Amino acid sequence: MRKRLKKTFFSFIILLVIQMEFDTVLRKRRSIRKFQSKEISMEAVRQIITAGTLAPSAHFREPWEVLVLRKEKEKVIQCMLDYVKIHPEDESISKTAEVIGRADLLFLVYCTSMEQYDYHLLSIGGMIENMLLKATDLGIGSVWIGNVCPMGKEISSCFDVSFSKRLVSAIALGYPESEPKELKRKTESEITIYRL
Numbered sequence: 711m712r713k714r715l716k717k718t719f720f721s722f723i724i725l726l727v728i729q730m731e732f733d734t735v736l737r738k739r740r741s742i743r744k745f746q747s748k749e750i751s752m753e754a755v756r757q758i759i760t761a762g763t764l765a766p767s768a769h770f771r772e773p774w775e776v777l778v779l780r781k782e783k784e785k786v787i788q789c790m791l792d793y794v795k796i797h798p799e800d801e802s803i804s805k806t807a808e809v810i811g812r813a814d815l816l817f818l819v820y821c822t823s824m825e826q827y828d829y830h831l832l833s834i835g836g837m838i839e840n841m842l843l844k845a846t847d848l849g850i851g852s853v854w855i856g857n858v859c860p861m862g863k864e865i866s867s868c869f870d871v872s873f874s875k876r877l878v879s880a881i882a883l884g885y886p887e888s889e890p891k892e893l894k895r896k897t898e899s900e901i902t903i904y905r906l
Contacts, residue, residue: 735847737892742851743809745884750814754848758883759817761844767833768826774837775820777869783816785868786858786880793861806857813882817841818858818865820875827876834878841881851886855879 759776767773779786790807794800810816819838821830838854845852858865862877871877 735843739842739846740851740886740890740892741853742884742886742890743812743853743882744887745812745814745851745882746887748814748885750850750883750885754850755815757848758841758844758850762837762841765833765836765840767836768829771823771826771830771833773821773823773830774834775822775875777818777820777871779816779818780814782869783810783813786816786818786865787811789861789864789868790857792864797860800860803857803860806855809853810855810880810882812884813853814884815882817881817883818869818877819879819881820866820871821878822875824874824876831878838879838881845881845883849885850883852881852883854881 755778759778762774762776763772787807787810790803790810794804794807797803819834821827821834823830842852842854856879858877858880863873866873866875866877
């Protein structure tokens with residue numbers, strides 16, 4: 711009896727520690743836009759992408775593909791700057807290009823199927839969130855980028871990506887230069903309507 715109680719107690723403690731670690735990662739995740747020059751290892755890249763593959767997907771289609779860039783992220787930056795020349799009113803694009811320039815890596819996230827596209831976007835959103843959380847867990851900063859979408863075809867053509875795939879997002883990654891303060895977020899009571 712005493713042995714069983716001891717085992718149950720330690721199982722509870724382990725679960726509590728795991729829960730606390732998960733909550734810490736959730737709370738520590740920030741959109742990081744300034745990075746150190748330190749390089750991210752390929753092992754860390756694999757862990758981040760593997761975390762992404764664990765996300766749920768509609769009908770288990772797993773409609774995602776990730777192109778990982780380091781030196782060639784300059785091609786993405788150039789596409790963005792070319793776009794700004796035509797659309798100077800969109801200042802956020804050039805700012806995003808600067809962020810990508812400071813990052814060690816850029817993940818380009820593609821949707822691999824146009825069938826049930828809306829569902830696939832939801833699935834890819836979950837996949838990206840998993841990758842952001844794993845990066846945080848590894849001490850790597852990241853920022854989720856949507857500003858690559860307006861020039862998605864041009865970016866894809868730089869890397870010979872099939873036009874049957876659509877660029878839907880990007881993630882800039884690197885070791886954070888500093889840790890931004892926590893922003894005030896809406897509370898559970900502000901976003902929830904109960905009809906129980």
